[in-house]
Amino acid sequence: MVEYQFDSGICSEAGRKEENQDSLGIRFPQGNELTYKGIVIAIADGVSGCCDGKAASEFCINSLSSDYYTTSDSWSVKKSVEQVLLATNRWLFAQGSEQQSTLKSMASTLSAIIIKSNTAHLIHIGDSRIYRLRGNQLEQLTQDHSWCNSRQNYLLRAMGIDLNLQLDYKTVVVESGDTFLLTSDGVHEYVDLQELTEDIINSKDLDSVAKTIVNQAYHNQSPDNMSCLITRFNSLPDPSPDEIFQKLTDLPFPPSLKAGMKLDEISILRTIHNSNRCQINLALLPEPNEQVVIKTPSVNYEDDPAFLELFRHEEWVGNRIQSPHVMKILKPANHQRNFLYHIAEFIDGQTLQQWIHDNPQPGRQKVRDIAEQIARGLQAFHRMQMLHQDIKPDNIMINQTGTVKLIDFGSVKIAGIEEISTPIQRIELLGTRYYSAPEYFLGYQGSPRSDQFSLAVVVYEMLSGHLPYGEKYGEKTFSRCKYNSIRNYLPDIPIWMDKSLQKALNFDPERRYSELSEFIYDLSHPNPAFLQQDKQPLLERNPLAFWKGLAIISLIANLALFIWFQNLGS
Numbered sequence: 001m002v003e004y005q006f007d008s009g010i011c012s013e014a015g016r017k018e019e020n021q022d023s024l025g026i027r028f029p030q031g032n033e034l035t036y037k038g039i040v041i042a043i044a045d046g047v048s049g050c051c052d053g054k055a056a057s058e059f060c061i062n063s064l065s066s067d068y069y070t071t072s073d074s075w076s077v078k079k080s081v082e083q084v085l086l087a088t089n090r091w092l093f094a095q096g097s098e099q100q101s102t103l104k105s106m107a108s109t110l111s112a113i114i115i116k117s118n119t120a121h122l123i124h125i126g127d128s129r130i131y132r133l134r135g136n137q138l139e140q141l142t143q144d145h146s147w148c149n150s151r152q153n154y155l156l157r158a159m160g161i162d163l164n165l166q167l168d169y170k171t172v173v174v175e176s177g178d179t180f181l182l183t184s185d186g187v188h189e190y191v192d193l194q195e196l197t198e199d200i201i202n203s204k205d206l207d208s209v210a211k212t213i214v215n216q217a218y219h220n221q222s223p224d225n226m227s228c229l230i231t232r233f234n235s236l237p238d239p240s241p242d243e244i245f246q247k248l249t250d251l252p253f254p255p256s257l258k259a260g261m262k263l264d265e266i267s268i269l270r271t272i273h274n275s276n277r278c279q280i281n282l283a284l285l286p287e288p289n290e291q292v293v294i295k296t297p298s299v300n301y302e303d304d305p306a307f308l309e310l311f312r313h314e315e316w317v318g319n320r321i322q323s324p325h326v327m328k329i330l331k332p333a334n335h336q337r338n339f340l341y342h343i344a345e346f347i348d349g350q351t352l353q354q355w356i357h358d359n360p361q362p363g364r365q366k367v368r369d370i371a372e373q374i375a376r377g378l379q380a381f382h383r384m385q386m387l388h389q390d391i392k393p394d395n396i397m398i399n400q401t402g403t404v405k406l407i408d409f410g411s412v413k414i415a416g417i418e419e420i421s422t423p424i425q426r427i428e429l430l431g432t433r434y435y436s437a438p439e440y441f442l443g444y445q446g447s448p449r450s451d452q453f454s455l456a457v458v459v460y461e462m463l464s465g466h467l468p469y470g471e472k473y474g475e476k477t478f479s480r481c482k483y484n485s486i487r488n489y490l491p492d493i494p495i496w497m498d499k500s501l502q503k504a505l506n507f508d509p510e511r512r513y514s515e516l517s518e519f520i521y522d523l524s525h526p527n528p529a530f531l532q533q534d535k536q537p538l539l540e541r542n543p544l545a546f547w548k549g550l551a552i553i554s555l556i557a558n559l560a561l562f563i564w565f566q567n568l569g570s
Contacts, residue, residue: 004028004039004115005235009206011214012227015186021046021053022184022227023108027065036073036416037080038116040065041231043128043182047107047158048224056092056108060159063088064112064123074320074384076415077114077121078169085110085123085159085167092160107160111142113180117421118236120180124168126158129188132172133179133201138194142168144185153185179232183213186224190217206230253302254339257281257294264338266294276300277307282346285332291346292330296339308340313417314409315342320384325377327397327407347407348400353393356462364493367462368523373404374455375516381406382448382516385415389446391454392435393461413446433474434467438507441474449509452516456504459523464489468505478507497523499530 014020027040044060046053063084071080095106109126122130127144145157145168157166179200181193191213203209210228217226254263257279261268266283269291273280276298283294295314301307318329328345350358352370359366374396381388390411397405437453440446460468466489467473469481483505486498500522506512513519522530 003235003237004034004233006231006233007204007206008232009208009210009230010228011207011210013214013218013225015218015226016223017225019054020225020227021048021057021108022186022225023054023057023061024182024227024229025061025065026229026231027069029069032073033069035420037069037071038077038114038121040068040112040114041180041182041229042110042112043184043227043229044111044159045109045126045128045184045186045225045227047109047155047161050107050160052106053108056106056160059092060085060088060108060110064110068114072320072384072416074317074386074414074416076385076419077116079385079415081112081114081121081123081169082167086165089159089165090163093163095160107155107158109155109184110159111182113182113231115174115233116419118174118238119419119421120172120174122168122170122172125166127153127155127185129181129183129185131181131183131193133181133197134175134177136197136201138181138197141170141172174233174236176233176235179230182227182229184225184227186222186226187213187217187228190220190222200230200232206232251337251340253299254296254341256299257296263294263296263341264336266292266343268294278311283343285335285343287332287334293344293346294341295344296341310410311340313412313414316417317386317409317412317414318342318344321380321386323377323380324403325373325405326380327405344407347397347405349398351394352396352398352404352458352462355398356393356465360465362462364463364497367459368520369402370398370404370462371455371459371523372520374406374458375520377404377406378448378451378455379516381412382451387413387446387448388451388454389413389440390432390435391451391458392432393458394432396458434471436474437509438474438478439509441478447509448516449512449514452504452512452519453509455516456501456519460486460501460505463493468501481507494526496526496530500527 008026010024012020012022012024023044025040025042028034029037042061042064044057046057050056064081067084067087068080071083092106092108109128110123111126111128111130112123113130114121114123122141124130124142125145127146129144130141132139132141145155147154147156193213196213199212200209210230213228214226257263257268257271259268259270263283265286269282269284271279271281272293278298279296281294281296283292284290285292297307297311315329318327319331327347330343330345332343374391378388378391388406388411390408391406395406395408397407399405435454435457437446437450439450457468460466464486466484468484468486470484473481483502486501487493487495500519504512504519
């Protein structure tokens with residue numbers, strides 16, 4: 001398999017200044033860090049006249065090239081970078097504010113590229129620059145955050161200047177042969193880089209090219225520090241389907257399991273579930289002596305790389321989610337796995353579907369308690385930038401102590417994984433029809449509000465035993481689907497509770513709750529906005545009902561008049 005192959009060149013000089021306040025860095029990790037986080041290439045220019053521009057630029061580079069790799073593998077590049085740089089910016093701002101001088105800020109520009117798979121993620125603030133040279137075409141990929149007049153250049157945005165951090169972020173596709181140039185303003189304001197493209201293209205020694213660029217800036221009377229970082233990608237990872245399939249099948253499929261059999265010294269007790277996709281068995285681990293669940297893939301899919309990737313991702317997800325309301329994936333110590341399977345905790349209890357069947361008239365507080373636990377499980381996914389995408393009563397377990405746990409990670413979408421290109425066509429399993437948000441049917445991407453919609457359907461069903469949009473939901477156009485008030489089944493439910501369900505079940509994701517916690521709160525506490533709605537005149541709340549009612553009253557009045565005139569005539 002072709003891996004990353006690139007050349008780089010760096011040159012940074014103080015120039016006509018006493019101190020070089022520029023900082024540069026490249027981090028090229030290995031293994032999972034390279035796969036899930038990528039390569040960091042960055043330049044920072046400490047702002048002149050600040051408390052300590054050199055320390056500021058170094059801190060920006062060090063934070064990005066170290067702290068970024070400590071963020072979750074499931075996070076997107078954008079979220080990871082934002083979390084790291086928000087903390088970096090707060091620290092710089094605080095350090096600058098503590099200085100006992102008129103120069104209050106400790107600031108730096110920052111321009112960085114993170115190469116993940118075959119995509120370049122550009123992060124930028126200030127007036128350093130990122131260029132891309134493709135073929136003979138040099139293109140500036142960033143815009144300066146500065147304003148200049150005839151006398152001076154004023155920096156409008158930088159790290160450490162303001163607590164309100166405004167980063168530019170965008171992505172560009174990387175192709176073999178692409179060359180990226182990162183420069184400080186002491187270089188690009190005094191050198192015509194377009195004139196040097198031939199030197200960059202033809203040279204095998206990029207260090208010497210970077211040195212030439214810096215020397216030319218100095219020769220052209222640059223008064224500032226001068227820094228140039230050049231990276232040329234000669235090849236990018238391009239795994240073939242055969243190579244991916246070989247990696248996915250490094251462990252063989254286990255045989256069909258039955259009670260009394262052993263799999264890697266694990267005793268099979270009984271079958272819990274069997275389908276054409278997988279088999280789930282209750283089993284006994286020898287050490288420690290505890291019951292677990294083993295999930296094995298069906299041999300029907302042993303030559304299907306998309307299914308295999310999805311099966312492996314289920315375990316990947318389970319290993320990273322830590323919540324009492326999410327089923328645990330186990331990694332028993334001293335256990336050698338010789339076949340492809342997952343080991344999960346055994347949840348001694350019942351599915352929520354069975355609970356609904358056993359409790360046709362549940363107490364509202366019990367329903368709220370279950371809903372809150374489901375929401376906590378979902379929040380654990382959302383914090384990791386994952387979407388469950390298949391919330392339904394069959395995928396929710398309640399154990400003997402009443403703890404609710406989410407199971408089945410087969411449809412989970414992982415932001416960080418989605419950024420990694422693959423020749424395999426990924427399977428999109430978007431849940432069950434009655435519980436899936438309408439945006440999935442319409443071909444749009446899901447969001448945490450999509451999981452919120454599914455949870456609201458489950459809550460509606462727990463309370464009423466019915467579905468909010470009926471049995472035909474998802475069959476044809478959504479324009480004919482209307483929310484069916486839960487008060488039609490349970491007239492004693494307060495209108496504010498009905499309105500909270502209606503809001504979470506809105507077909508427009510933007511009109512649902514912004515946070516799951518808001519929905520859970522409104523299920524237990526009267527929302528004044530909903531109460532105000534209830535006090536509005538019927539004409540404003542429901543014009544159709546108003547005019548229908550008026551027509552009926554008019555008909556009755558006319559009928560009464562007719563009868564009265566008839567009696568007069570007789």
